[in-house]
Amino acid sequence: MGESPRIGNSVGADVMRGVAILMVVVYHAFGSFYGWHLPWDGWLRNFSEPRSETLVWFYPVSFGWAGVSLFFTISGFCIHYSYLRAGKFDPGQFYWRRFWRIYPAYLISLVLFAILFGYSHLTYKGMSQILSHAFFIHNFGSEGFFAINPSFWSIATEVQLYLLFPVLLFIRGRLGISATLVILFIVACGWRIIAISNWGLPEHPIDWVWTFPLMTWFDWSLGALVAERSFQGRRAFKNPGLWLPASLLLFVLSTFYKPLTVFSFTLAALASAVALDASLYVRWKSWWAWGLVFIGTISYSLYLWHQPLIPYLINRLKTISGSSFVAWIGLVPLLLVGGWVSFQIFEKPAVAIGHRLRRSRRRADS
Template sequence: MKTQNKTHLLHIDGLRAIAALYVVMHHAMLEYKVSPKGALQKIFLSLFKSGHYAVDLFIVISGFSLMLPAIRRNYEVTGVWDFYKRRIVRILPPYYIAMAFSLLAIYFLLDEKTGSLWDQCIPVTSKSILTHIFLINDLFISEVYKINHAFWSIPVECRIYIFFPFLLYVWRKYGPGASILTSIGIAVVLFITLRILRQDYPGIDMATAGVNPYIILFTMGMLAADISFSDSKLSGFADRLPWGLLLIAAGIAFVFYKSRVSFYSDVNGNIENEIVDVLFGIICFCLLVICSKEKYKHSRLAFIGKVFSFKPLASMGIFAYSIYLIHAPLLHMIALYVIAPLHLTGFTATVVLIFGGTALIVGIAYLFFLLFERPFLLKKAVKVENKQRMPSHV
């Protein structure tokens, strides 16, 4: 199976940056419990209320990015255990360092409740630390947001990585349709399992635990990569589809259905919320195809890819993971020690934190990336390069 030789996709980095920045702005908006005065304030705050969907975008991009090298290798991973090791080196060291940073921040600066979003991160117990170390904090209502409220999604994504080689095997053996159905089956089975367990263990958090519906979104990312960069029959068929209209239709369906659902309404798990996530995943899927497929590079839709490929934006996407990992304690520090002494109104403080706080966090996150994320990326790159230089019989 041949693919186009794409070494780097700027629009993927741009989309990562948008997701990371939006999460920061969303949490900045939630830092203060502001009651908007007037329509303009209400509209402004509503622009930052949907941070959860940035995680959906991250997951779809993750499936897309991991699928690209697999397509070049005829839908295979270069050794299942090697794949797992690469994922561990990529994800866990920066995560544990960010956890240590969050714990130190709590111990010295952020250990008192202030009525803000940060309150759900404290107090920290030994159970909080252990569940975060072993990536099971998302399973427990009492622990899911402790230490750093953004950490809930890391265990979810790590579990999806466990399934990736199997999904790829099904993809190669039976086709993409079978792999997507498998991901749906996994999501449904785990959802039902958690629902049954919760009858005896009410402390299980159905809203964030497991892999559903994120494994479905991950597989959508895989499908977007296959459609965009393989020479399969599916890719040829996709050339005949009106992707602009599909994107609009997905957007309308998402907005219509979301208007009927109150998100975060139920720790017991709400299947309607899962459907909203999947609908947003379809939007992300369409966007990735439009931005990636060669056919659209010279069409009326080309401007979409160009917007996401804007280099200053794409450059932030390179360290989007660092932004995500450390933004929560930094936001609360800025709110307490920089903005609070200014004695601003709640709305003004929120605006300052959304824009000024986000800019400051991006700078600090870049330093975190240089110190604690890039070294592991470089180590991974060296290992891959050395492996490529080995004789074929090794």
């Protein structure tokens, strides 16, 4: 069977989750002040007349959005591996656990940011945004995609991928995981054809059209492939020393040529799947790895709150310290403290409530 993965304690996945949230936080922090990407000159990136000279010097930071691809891959891995360990799919239990893990903390963040940014329930626009976010459908159009909290789009997409999970299991049960991925890739390419025909090429891969569930379903399922192979005691990518640099190179090149950006998110997911697969075989003992495990543990709370708070925190820290350097150095520790507090007072209690209610219901039924 070969080398066995060390996934009993999910250290590799937690480390990768920590990497993903740091990529996203740094990207949002940098982009809020210096720009999100370089402009296009026809079908190529324009480096001669950049929107921000700083963005040119720190251009790798602009790839931080790929942390979302990594998040999707990790999610597909964790969800599918849990199913494989259980040996069956219980829809009631699955969606019950997902609800209490995601929704209470999300709803609190949604309500507070809606109030903070003036989305009044007394207006049609405000109420439509609040309700579309509450029901995770705001990512089905440009008007709601970045509304209230721009980071919320990926949570909606994630929930929609949970709803598609039984379909993935149905196809996999009849054709196997490899054929399932082929089918999902064909579906994703079909959506790309529809998208290009109706909306043209994207200015940036993070857009409602280019992160639609029918496209990102394949990306999420790459994590399921890693889970399947790991459960069998095999590597999903037998030569990561070749797969990882090759997939990273293709990802970077795709971002320079506009027609290829329709595959950028998927190429980032492929590189993420290779990295995740390799991480399962690493003995994580260093202090920084366990620091990433901690950050990965609070990553959901950190994700819920960080983006709208970044400009406010940077400006406040600049005012207090009188130094931009101090403000940037102090940003991440403040966000980590806030994420830990949210994890302790919102996430953990909600999950505990869900467990207690589930046990009470089982006792009542027995």
